[in-house]
Structure formats: C-alpha cells, structure tokens
Amino acid sequence: MKNCEYQQIDPRALRTSTTRTSTNKNVRVRRKWEVFPGNNRFYCDGRIMLARQCGVLPLTIGLIFITSGLFFIFDCPFLVHNLTFFIPVIGGVLFVFVVITLFQTSFIDPGILPRALPDEAADIEKQIDNSGSSTYRPPPRTKEILINDQVVKLKYCFTCKMFRPPRTSHCSLCDNCVERFDHHCPWVGNCVGKRNYRFFYAFIVSLSFLTSFIFGCVITHLTLRSQSMNGIIQAIKESPASVVELVICFFSIWSILGLSGFHTYLVASNLTTNEDIKGSWSSKRGEESGNPYTYNNIFTNCCVVLCGPMPPSLLDRRGFLLPDDAPQIVTSDTELPHFVAKNDTNMCTQGTKELLESMAHSTVIQSTCAPDTPKTTPVPQESLLRTVSITVSPSSKSPSTGCSVCQARCPIDAPCSQRGNKQAALHTHKPMLRVSSPPYSLGHSPIILSDTPDMGFIPLN
C-alpha cells in the first residue's frame, strides 16, 4: 500500500496543459512509436516491433539456421545422390516456412491495447470513485459481466488505466495489455496474443515438422553411410556435422512436439495458455463452469482461431505525433497529476489482503473501506447481509456457500457480498448474476469480498 500513491486525475488540469505551446519550432515531428510507453523496441521506423527483452530470439534463429545449414551442406548431397532430390526441396520449403512464421510472430504487434488517454482515465475514475478522498488508495477494482451465461470478471489495469476486455492480460515484461493474451514467449522475443497466435502456431507446427524431417534424414544418412562404410564410427568420422544436427534435433523434438500438441489442444478448445494455466474455466471450480468462448465444436474452434479475421494493429506506430497529442499520452514523464502506477498484481493482492482482514473482522461495512483493527472472530454471513442495503431472498442451502443466498434476488447492479473464507471461492464462477452493463454502481451496495488472490473488489458506495 505504501508503494502506491493514488491521486485522482483532474481533467481540468489536463486541459490547461494543452494550451502550452511548443516553443521550439525546429523540433522534428515525431512518430507515435517514439513515445510509446510500453517496453518495446522498434525498428525500420516503426514497422517492426519486438519486446525490449528479446529473450533468446537470437538463439532460436541461430539454432534454426545452423541446423538447417549443416543439413543442406553435409547431408543433402549424400541423400540426393543416394535417394531423391526431393529431400532438399522439402527441407527448403519447411525451412522457409519456419523462418517466415518466426519473423511474423516476433516482429508484429501481438494485439497490444494502447493505454487510455488521461481524459478517459479520469472519466472511469469518476465513475468508480467511492469517497473522492485522495489520501486513501482505493482497493483494486473489478467489473463483472455475463458472457454466454458465464460470469467473467474484468479487472482494472492500473498501468493502462482501463478495464481490460475479456481475455486480455497485462504482460509485465512488455508492460502492455495484450488482447487474447496467450503467453510471453522468450524464444520468439515477443508476447503471443490475438494478432500473432496463428503465426506462432504455424511456427511451432512447421518447426516440429522441420526438426522431425531433419532428424529422420540424418538418421537415414548415417545408416546408409555406415552400411557402405561397414561401421557407424567411420560414418560419423566422415560426416561429423550430422552428429551435431542429431543432438540439436533430438533435444528440440521433445519440447517442440509437446508444445505443438499442447497448442493444438488449446486451439481445438479455444483456450489460451493463460486461461489454461490459471484454470479459469476448469471444472474443479464448479459444475457450471465452462469456457464461454468455445463454439463446442473442434473444427469451428480451429477455424475461428486460425482462420478468423485478422484484426489490424491498434497502435498506429507510424502515425505522426500532432503537437496537441504529445501531452495527452499517459507516460511516466508527464507532469500531469496522475497515478503512480506500480505493479498491478502487487497492488491487487495487497489491497485484497487488507480488505479481507478488515471485512472478516468488522461488523459494519463501510463504503470507504477503512481498515479496522483485526479481531479474532469472523463475522457470520447473516450479519454481513443485514448491514447491506440490498434485498436478498434466503435461498441458500448452506451458509458456507456464501453468495448463494443473494444470487436469486440481487438487484442487477449490486454484486453479492461474500464471506471472506475459502468456501466463498466455490461459487464465484457460477453464473448467478445477470448484471447489466455497467454492473457496478455508486448506489448503496456492499463491498465484494473474494478469497482468491486474483479476484478483486468492487468498492461500492
């Protein structure tokens, strides 16, 4: 809590700053990529982009080029002579496929969402601000919506100053929110998201074919050579490069094939790595849980993920910065009063823990969420509900399932209050709320508690 100073954005202060005129008329007009706030590198005047930490991309490129090069130089002549000339042709096609899809995965915008401008952020702030006090940092905010009868929580991104769309996640390495975030791949040096997932999938599938093909050809080569040389040792001495290729391919095949298989499963069920790892839609959390984005048909899922429409980049990297636009971009250098945005997850978990403590041990729900001194006895469900000004109908089966009490009759803009204990987590994925948008309100509503660390709160007055 102490590492984050939270201040309300004042749009009036922003507007006065736009009247500043640039005094230096000789400043070259800059393109938007030059002031991009995320952790990315740009080349070719904004046409190519990479993550700042490009990871082991040089190693990936090096391994592919070296292995393929050795294959074409040392193995292909023997195989062309003894088998067929199609071998280097197939190898060449696969190699070109691999390289092109790798570059497309690494160098394009993965689906980065540009950060909200200060006016927008201020507007959202006004909507969800509880007390208006600038001294106390509000707890992290979420918004619940219903997609295909499935409750989905949208989190507020403190860095990008907006509610993340569904399936969007903030990559801490690149410091960007990426749509349909899959994972940040160090091997390609970029995030894998909505726009480059199909290239990534094509890359790993074609790479598995390439490594298997090279592996098979090298084995064939050494076998044929050892037959003619009457000894494997002699064959290896004649063609030492083949051993290098064998070793590289042998170790790569396991991981690449495994990865291809895993991603084929993800594509067929329209999941992302992020959702699969977090278990967002796994059945452990409740029977009604399920992926709301799937079409329940493997073929349709594959077609949608791999052959769906290609959305354009939202970044406009090569657009020119207008003189008026320059102060509007929310960067860490601007002098406007804005949030000191730190790591989202730290803030979320810290706020969650503090609020859990205060909620579990206090009998009165306060809209300002001031932390109370912790007591030892947890508050029973019924007393929590009594202090809340929503009407609920007691349809619960057991008190430990928390929010099931209010699921039937909650007003549409009042999410349920829950006990701050582990059993509350059981029902959080049940499609119990039919909320209109925006589902949070500034009316009289309780504060939502959730026990799992990645769920936030909706501070409501």
Add this chain to the structure above:
Amino acid sequence: KETEFMIRSECSLRHSASLANKVFIQRDYTDGTVCKFQTKFPSELESRIERTLFEDTVKTLNNYYAEAEKIGGQSYLEGCLACLTIYLIFLCIETRYEKVLKKISRYIQEQNEKVYAPRGLLITDPIERGMRVIEISVYEDRGSSGSSSGSSTTSSSGR
C-alpha cells in the same frame, strides 16, 4: 484522412466554441470479445441530441464491427489463402477488416458533418482510441459561461 478531418472540425468548432466536456461510450462485452459499444444514452447528451439519433449511430457502428469480425465463408477463404502463402498475402492485399474500418471512418465523418457538428458535438473514431471507447466531444459556445463541465461529475454517478 480521418485525423485531418478531426483536426479541421475541431479547429472550426473551436473558433466559435470551446471544448466543454468529453463523453465516453464504453464497450459492451456481453456478447464476448467482439467489438460492440453500449447503446445506453448518456445523460450528459440529453440536452444536446435526440436519443434516437444517438442510438442509431451506435447501432450502425456495432453492425459495422460485427460485419468486420464476422466468421463465415469469406473470412475462412481469406484465412486459408493467407495460410497457404505463409501470411505474406497480408502485405499485398487489404483484409476485410481494414476495408470495413475504412467504411466506418467514412460513416463517422458523414455523421459528424450532418448530425453531430450542427449540435456542437464531435465523434472520434474508436480506432483512434484503441477501440476502447467512442469519444464524443461536447463543445460550448464561447458566449456561454462554459459551466457544463460541472454537470458530468454528478450525472456520471447515475450510470
């Protein structure tokens, strides 16, 4: 280009009016991740424009976005062709999405000219705001005291 039109419109409005407020129409995610904006009429515009005109604009925009993201025969054809050419075809031809985005920007320009600018409003193309919001700038005549910015703080609590 859209940006130039926006600048010209803004400049022409600014000569006689000043920017009083900005209203943001947020995304509606109830249908999933498809691009769709809320059609709820914001209270700040109640005195400025008729509800039906506003809703028509937003619904037409939503239809355009649905058309861009539609999954059907043409998008599969485009996707398969792209896959066969190792996606290099994207360097040469314009995707259907981009074509629809151009239609959208022409539509917004036309709406601004015919409907919104005469009422002292200006719509910003959502693509310029990362498809997060439809930003509607509200202008006040310089002659008035320009005190409408205060109304947004109280009216936004009703959402």
